[in-house]
Amino acid sequence: MSHSKTANAQELAGPPAMVVSAKPVVLAAAGRGEDLQVRVSAPATGGDLPVIVFSHGFGWSMNGYAPLADHWAAHGFVVIQPTHLDSRTLGLPAEDPRTPQIWRLRIEDITRVLDELDGLAASVPGLAGRLDRSRIAVAGHSWGAQTASALLGARVRDSDGVPGEDMSDPRVKAGVLLALPGLGDDLTPFAAEHLPFMRPSFDTMTTPALIVAGDRDDSALTTRGPDWFTDAYTYSPGDKSLLTLFEAEHSLGGIPGYEVAETTDESPARVALIQQLTTAFLRSALCPEDTAWKAAAAALEEGHPLGNLRHK
Template identity: 45%
Template sequence: MATEHVLVETAAKIPINSSSPIISFTPVIIPSPGRPAELQLRVTAPSSGGALPIILLSHGHGPSYWLSSLQGYAPLAEFYAKHGFVVIQPTHLSSRTLGLQGPQGNEMYWRSRPEDMTQILDQLDLIETTVPGLKGRLDKTKVAGIGHSFGGFTMSLLLGATNTDPRDDTVFRPFEQRIKAGVLFGPTGNGGVDMSESGRGMLPFYGLDFSTMYTPTLTIGGEHDISPHLTVRGADWHWDPYTHGPGPKDLLRVKGGHHGFGGISGWDAKETQDESPEMLSMVQRVSLAYLRTKLYEGDKSWEQACEVLAGLEKLGCVESKSQ
């Protein structure tokens, strides 16, 4: 059986380490007194091996019934697990699967989403013992964070960005120093004057500032990812973590990319405007290379991926800055 889609095509030139069988276990339930719903997780991991690095994956807030929960993002979770990571996915309180209405001041449960991730990190011992065969196999010093869309907003906060609520100037910065590197797929950009009228209505709490986000981060932006419902700017609004965040930062500009990046949120998802096995494989491989290099000193995966991608101009290009 082929391990990749036949239409991966030229993205297959981007080197990756060998894959291995994986296991997926759900739900892992984290005790959460006072939370409107118990915190449930999916854990996807290699079936063998030790000293495994960890990815926390924050889902977006898209239109599908199931993808914005621990049920979604299989194309990412399974890929990273096949190549050596343990991927932990929570169902945030904003998920359509729960049907909850966030209270004023915590609309869309924007404050509780990063708190979910901190709680997961606090409970890694419990997670290890709950998932059969996982005990003693985690490297808890090597943690990365990934977020898509509104999950990118969540992860930006954990990576060090600051949100100032424009209604009362309340500052929120739940920086999580245990997360050593981040990948943001189509994240939300600057707040303030860059927001459209509908965006200010949808996200009345939104005032994100990336100047305090020092954690190494790869922003992945689609060149056709235009969001007038949120911003008066073009696709470059989604690149703001790179543009306005202090270095080291990297940007992967995806040619032809919309908000689905080839299909990261689910297999054959109708909401994916740019479904493409080739594009999906490219962002999978490049993001994997980035995380391996950022978590393992001396690893050359990112350098090698960038060298190959430079010859695959139809897929995308990388920009980097050190400061």
Template identity: 45%
Template sequence: MSKPYTDAGEIPVDEPQPVMTYHPVTVDAPGRPVPLQVKVSVPATGTDLPVILLSHGHGASNFLASMKGYAPLVEFWAAHGFAVIQPTHLDANELGLRDTDLPDAPLFWHDRASDMSHVLDHLGDIQDQVPGLAARGLDAGRVAAVGHSLGGMTVASLLGMQVQDPADRRAKNLSDPRIKAGVVIGAPGAGHDLADWARENYPILQHLDFSTMTGTGLVIAGDADLNPFFSERISYRSDAFTLSPGPGKTLLTFFGAEHIYGGVSGYDAGETSDENPERVATLRALVWAYLRSRLFAGDPAWQNAVDALGNAKQPLAEVESK
């Protein structure tokens, strides 16, 4: 007999509320090849809303790799009290810039981190463009960043990871202290054993240095997230935890999860090879709990979530901290 899917797995969360979404909001970004547009999703009520900046992946989909994707995550976090801001990065397939001769194409890894910091520079402008939001307010002192896949690399950069390409003379440090906590989901790992395909197509991935990633972060990996085009090593997606300094790092490993973690990039998305709504529900609830406790001192949400995960009859993931 079938049963309805849960909203948060077995993880305790507060009551959801309706969500309001407004897009596109255009952020002033002189010199950018195309305007910087973002999508803003907020709960129907509440003031001084904590903020999540969500960085999309680089995937092959036409629109999920943009502000139009990741609805299973965005709608949940907004329903549970966060203002979620999604920029469309320059590598979004819909922009058609991947095959150009623009600097850093096709990944635009440097611009991605700049986009996120630029959004924070203009948080007040974004707030003013969303009807009714200025009266409620965004809390610029409580900002987190979440990213999946290449978006995870973007968040890792904001937490201090550096690209040590000797041919790149730009400043290496793209960290942003306004990001109080980051969540890195399925990000590229260290490049010492990068596969030949990735070396040829994305050579920048050879130069990732996690030793400088000192920011507070939750790293999410799947124990089945293995792509031989990038690495033959199953631990590749957890390097942001293993190779970065502690304290303040947590690793959340999902059992049986492949690269889309059950369907985080979109509802019924064709790119999901491991369809599992309960895994998505659990992942988004755990991220919510982690960020609640990191942004609000004394909030027990994360400890409650870890206890619930451990007490489940069939836990979907395990937690490690340093």
């Protein structure tokens, strides 16, 4: 790694930087029916910046998840947030012919962002030429975590249980999967009927990832309990970490936004821990010389009131 990359990795450990953010940056998307709108946030200065593409949960948009996007950008990452077709801001009716394929279109949205990185950077004043295309991660919450997991190697099983198309992307070097739905063996009748894409196989999800689950996250989509959200850790090949947050429900303390209505377990301390650990994980995953994750993990493994961490 060049000296400049090492220096910028070290800068990630410093105090929060000034952030510039631009929206909507619009990418032409033939065949999608809507151009793809994204938000791009980045440190105002610095070069060789690593990239995080973040996939929102159901109904959200590029404007959500400020507690994560703002923090990552302030600590040295370029954060790109596409608005998927299920966003409430687009108002797609349930009978829209694209609805059954939104899960696939979501994955294609992320791939499109990766294909258009240079154009996205050029659309943000002062950002052109400052991205490090060799250091790319994906992240997501809930349905967005499932979207991101496909880029890491997860696949969707068909009705016979056979894993479908490989939609992984070799440009993606790491992932953060927050409240990621588990296997499709124990779906409720509604989920089994209406959400056939919720039948993941994690057997080929080989890319390194941090999986974050709440031990009070009881989903209406499964007959199992909160351990459903740990399946990706259990059933994927090695180089995975699992952060289990005590008393956390689906919003994991409030990551979708500050004071949003769907947060049932508001906890600034929990959100701060997620900010700290995801930042440390991504820094070290994308820059192997960085020791932030090793230090953060060691501190958590000594016992922490908010959660525990496992590795494999």
